[in-house]
Amino acid sequence: MFLFTVVKFISDIQPRNFTDDSKFLLLGLAEDAELQCLLFMLFLIMYLVTVLGNLLIVLAVSSDSHLYTPMYFFLSILSITDICLSTTTIPNMLVNIQAQNKSISYTGCICQIFFVLLFSGFEIFLLAAMAYDRYVAICHPLRYTVIMNPCFCGLMILLSLSISIAVALLHSLMVLHLSFCTELKIPQFFCELAQVLKLACSSTFINNILIYLVAFTLGGLPFSGTMFSYTQIISSVLRIRSACGKHKAFSTCGSHLSVVFLFYGTSFGVYISSLFSHSSISTAVASVMYIVVPQMINPFIYSLRNRDIKVSLAKLIGRIPSF
Template sequence: SIRFINNIESNNQTGGSKLLLLGLTEDPELQPFIFSLFLIMYLVTVLGNLLIILAVSSDSKLHTPMYFFLCNLSFTDICLSTTTIPKMLVNIQTRNQSITYIGCLHQIFFVLIFGAFENFLLVAMAYDRYVAICHPLRYTIIMNPCFCGLLLLLSFCISVMPALLHSLMVLHLSFCTELRIPQFFCELPQVLKVVCSSARINNILIYFTNCTLGGVSFSGVIFSYTRIVSAVLRMPSSGGKYKAVSTCGSHLSVVSLFYGTGFGVYFSSAFTLSPKKTALASVMYMVLPQMMNPFIYSLRNRDMKVSFRKLIGRIPSF
């Protein structure tokens, strides 16, 4: 990796070692507001997802496959937010927009990993709900701890491969003198726009991996919920239908938020040439879903509400 890093630094036409993250706006009067807003969102994201992890870990009734995947989803949300937001806050506070090449490469790598991992976790959770509703008698046999762990490990390994591939491909590129990235983090497509060498292969790989991995995962979610809807419609009692739908409500809301914001950003970047609008749209999928997930699961899930009350009740009052 040292050889690759030396290669990119030697190919850099500016002779420097930093890129500039322009953020959401260059207006100095808006910087304190943006700093406060993103700091609050980051703290809410971290604390909310930590509460979910603590609540599930401390309540034996929640030691099930569904909440096992939920804990990993919360951990991934924390990691994804931590990869981008703290650097943005530091830049605003120090009034320094720069980020090193190594720091930029780290952001690209970890954003791709945790973004893809969250995607596959949602697929695993959809499959878990499919088995629970369509094959309830075989649920504990199919969703055994060994299978859940294997599913988690496979999801992580698949997430690492494209992230590593894209990061290594960036290391071979040479950068131009204009190293201004109109984004609050090192987003791969935006980084490729400031390179001098040909990035055609990189762009092809982006479209290929997005279409392949995104298409397969989204198809898995659609397949699971198609079978779930079919099974629910065949249920004779309205009580059974309500119970089945209620167990999927939180996950379906999270899936809608994740894919909805992702598709929204994709189409907005495809039809707008404004870098600022693209940066604002990126907030919708890099910040909003990770912050909202704890609220969705705590407000729509009765078991989580009970576990939260138990957890808060254990906190000693002074």
């Protein structure tokens, strides 16, 4: 509500060459009516699986006192973030398909840009925090409870969220300074910052500089921290003599490492696709791979590879009364 008020206030005082009731058109993934019906069912199922899967992870962690550890605290926050990120884009797409209306308001588009940047940026920081947690657990096990105390974990979450909000708000407000042409068609199913900037008639030089600056600093630092943590983890595990000890050490971080590869792999794939493909359909499909797929698969990765989560989920499902 705060962002909506700020965007509305600034948009009222910023001159643009189109009226306030002008709308962006989200072209989506297909034009064919039958294919759109299929996409509606597909994305509805994906969204329900994402929400249900991540919600079960949150409930499993919160209902089992044995999982009250930093590792599972970060995991529950990650699951909530995945739900929020999916909710930012998919429901609007489903409504547009059902209503046969591809438009989204100017203010709504800016708000969507903000929340997509917020939750995707926050997820990057969360993955780095989870990697650091595994680094301390494996490389400094005797000091784990001292280093990863509740106050420090809460501070990491608060700092990560604050930085993500600041970056997302900065990008969103910078878009408000742009003037747009009359052709407001976005080859996406949501308002993606890079696609919106391509529609601007005014110079986007500062916006692009800001994107690269943020990507290399706030994006590069968490990624570097994640890679450093796993470099140290692998080095420590290789020094363990027993095969059982190595397996146990790798099993504690295998799920998170899979999520890291999935998130950064799909994001990198989208970047490569945008460089070498000029097809709007290819761009939209590539965006699905990082804005929808990882959030849906993450609960399965953790539930299938993590024994504690599987036990907790079994207890949770066992408590549900049958009718």
